[in-house]
Amino acid sequence: MKMLRTPSVDRRFFQATADAMAGFGIDLDELCAAQRIANPLHLEGERLPLELVSQVYMAVERVAADPAFIYMQPEQVTHEGSSVLFALVSCCATPADMVRMICRYSSIASDAVSYELADDGDRLRMRVVPDSRVFVSFHQIEMAVWFMVQWLRQLKALTGISIDCSVQYAHAPRFDQARYAEIYKLPLKFEADRTMLTFGGPQLHKAVPxxxxxxxxxxxxxAERYEQSTLSHGDFPRRVAILFMQRMAFGKPDAADIAAQLHISVRTLQRRLMDEGSSWSQVSDEARQMVACRELQQAARPLFEIALLTGFADPRAFMRAFRRWTGLTPSQYRKQVQDGSDEG
Incomplete structure (x- = not known):
């Protein structure tokens, strides 16, 4: 299988975070020197290694002596000055459309998490999935969710539109839950089976004035220019794979569905994949493998559910495909992952 690029973060996005840290009185150069880690901003290129950025967040928590540091000064961690996401409030037709556009931008800005959307008509469920290939701190997971909560508040302030929202995290609370409740001011749950935001209410599909x-x-x-510059040099297949995984919540997507998401024709989609040594069949196969491996890491998830999620109506067909992908049966892979976790 062709390896996807090393998980990374857009330099502009992390620069905004570093500026917010300065607002907390934290000098990034001094912090990194004291913790004996490299300052990501001293590296070259427009993308910074996600694993190194994650280490910075952990170092900031140690220095700040407060696991709630990302919530301490909300106005400094919105990235409002560096991101188009807040401006989407004024141009999308409905709040639901805004969520879809935000997912598109956010999936490129940082590989820390990806977003999977499921639309039930009267509610929109956004699953937030950390990259399983490298260490991602809980701070980054919470920041991704907190950004959406802040965006909802701005939506109400600017348009009067109020969206019902609830949040659940797969991890345990990092500080007192009463403090979380005071910060979020919406239904909040921890140690759930997945990290997810649920949007609903009568105004979810209301026309934005x-x-x-x-x-x-x-x-x-x-967005198109951003994708082309960020995902250049062999990364177009990765963008297609990400979109494929996001759309799997609606069922197995086809090439026309993904091409529409990228605002290109199916023919152009297939040509660009071919130009980068890939194909629709290869990318969709890789996307289903990544989802299957991720879901198998959850011990309680039945195999037939994972088969359906990855587009296989017959669990036996899923097991044959998984053995072709990895050389292991799903059960063998799950045991291998669990044994590795026990050793760690």
Missing amino acids: GQDERMLAYYRAQ
Whole structure:
């Protein structure tokens, strides 16, 4: 299988985080020197290694002596000055459309998490999935969710539209739950089976007043340019794989579905994959393998559910495909992962 690029974070996104740290009185150079880690901003390139960025977050917690440091000064960690996400409030047709566009941008800004959306009509469920290939701190997972909560508050302040939202985290609370409740001011659960935000209410699909179609077209074009610059040099297949995994919540997507998400034709999609030594069949296969491996890490998840999630109506067909992908049966892979966790 072709290896996907090393998980990374967009430099501009992390720079905004570093600026927020300065607002906490934390000098990133001094912090990294004291903790004997490299300052990500001293590295070259527009993408910074996710694993190193995660270490910085852990170091900040140690220095701040407060696991709630990302919530201490909310106005400094919104990334509002560096991100188009907040401007989407004024141009998308409905809040549900805004969530979809935000997922598109956020999936490129950082590999720390990916977003999987499921639309039940009257509610939109956003699953937040950390990258399983490298260490991702709980701070980054919570920051991804907290960003969405802040965005909802801005939506209400600017348009009067109020969306019901609840949050659940797969990890345990890192500090007192009463403090979490005071910060979030919405239904919040920990140690759930997955990290997820659920959006609903009668205004989820309400038309946003003063929607600006020209501004929406601009941001779509920006997204395309952002994707092309960020995911260049052999990374277009990765973008397709990410979209495939996101759309699997609706069922097995086809090439036309993904091409529409990228605002290109199916023919262009297939040509660009071919230009980078890949194909629709290979990318969709890799995406299903990654989802299957991730889901098998949850010991309680039945194999037939994972088979359905990855597009196999017959569990036996799933088991044959998984053996082709990994050389192991799903049960052998699950045992291998669990044995590795026990040793760690």
